[in-house]
Amino acid sequence: MAPRLKLFLPLILFAVLAAFLFRGLSLDPTALPSALIDRPLPDFQLTALADDRPLTRDDVIGEPALFNVWATWCISCRVEHPYLQQLADSGVPIYGINYKDEDGAARRWLRDLGNPYRANIVDREGTLGVDLGVYGAPETYLVDAAGVIRYRHVGVIDERVWRDTLEPLWREILALETSP
Amino acid sequence: MNRLLTATLALWMLLLGLPAAAVIETYEFSEPALEKRYRELSQELRCPKCQNQNIADSNAPISQDLRRLLHQQLEAGASDQEILEFMVARYGEFVRYRPAFNAATAVLWLAPVLLLLAGAAGLLLLLRGRKPSPATLDSDEQARLANLLQSAEKDA
Numbered sequence: 001m002a003p004r005l006k007l008f009l010p011l012i013l014f015a016v017l018a019a020f021l022f023r024g025l026s027l028d029p030t031a032l033p034s035a036l037i038d039r040p041l042p043d044f045q046l047t048a049l050a051d052d053r054p055l056t057r058d059d060v061i062g063e064p065a066l067f068n069v070w071a072t073w074c075i076s077c078r079v080e081h082p083y084l085q086q087l088a089d090s091g092v093p094i095y096g097i098n099y100k101d102e103d104g105a106a107r108r109w110l111r112d113l114g115n116p117y118r119a120n121i122v123d124r125e126g127t128l129g130v131d132l133g134v135y136g137a138p139e140t141y142l143v144d145a146a147g148v149i150r151y152r153h154v155g156v157i158d159e160r161v162w163r164d165t166l167e168p169l170w171r172e173i174l175a176l177e178t179s180p
Numbered sequence: 181m182n183r184l185l186t187a188t189l190a191l192w193m194l195l196l197g198l199p200a201a202a203v204i205e206t207y208e209f210s211e212p213a214l215e216k217r218y219r220e221l222s223q224e225l226r227c228p229k230c231q232n233q234n235i236a237d238s239n240a241p242i243s244q245d246l247r248r249l250l251h252q253q254l255e256a257g258a259s260d261q262e263i264l265e266f267m268v269a270r271y272g273e274f275v276r277y278r279p280a281f282n283a284a285t286a287v288l289w290l291a292p293v294l295l296l297l298a299g300a301a302g303l304l305l306l307l308r309g310r311k312p313s314p315a316t317l318d319s320d321e322q323a324r325l326a327n328l329l330q331s332a333e334k335d336a
Contacts, residue, residue, distance in 0.1 A: 029231070032271070032274055033274075035268065035272035126241070126245045129245070131270060133270040133271050133272070135271070136242070
């Protein structure tokens, strides 16, 4: 029996290797788990893009919302912009974090392409970005009413991402808020 | 004429050299010891965006930010441990090239040792299996051999 089994060893090794490689095809090596899941949204003392007035953490929490990190230099942000507008129109509160950008360019962008954001936090130096563990744009954080980060999505939000990952979480959070 | 040419050439080279110097900014440190720690830490910390570079080598905007923070924190008197904790709290253990040993990183640290042990065990088994088997036949086998040889001769 044992020598027979030995004959199958290369086949078994191949099968194991193939299984690992096949799994690898659908993994994204650049996707990092966020260190801030289930942690509170970091404190910040920044300004609003619209009127340069001070904006702090207390101003933006209180109901579940999306926090979208964007910039005018970020090509993918332009891609996801229409879908964000669609989400905002359907009643999802979205706050923008204008990440390492120029105010003028950002205001022009919102004027030309539409403004899906409740408010925009100006993070010119990327300090809030670092506190959030942002490493690129676009990134989107799902924050609940208590100001706790529940999920982070790196990359463009489109209909598929919303339907498959964000919306179920969003509904879950909303259900929790309304049935205490 | 010749002197003018040399001067122009020298100026040219100087200007050509400028972009290279502008790629990675330099920081002034109040103490040489801080600069040494800056160099060590910026090589230990990994760029979250370009994952196979440390923040010292990477020119990604996020690496520039992290280098600036590193400089600020060193000058503010933070210990290496505090700085690493600050980074890990934001970017996870991923941001360190030598992550702390915990439940999540145990596989990473132990896998090389385990694989080495498994390989050694496999090699040992393989070598044991190679022991030459006794080349003598007992009387039953002798009889079967004789039979086989006979039938082979008949077939031929």
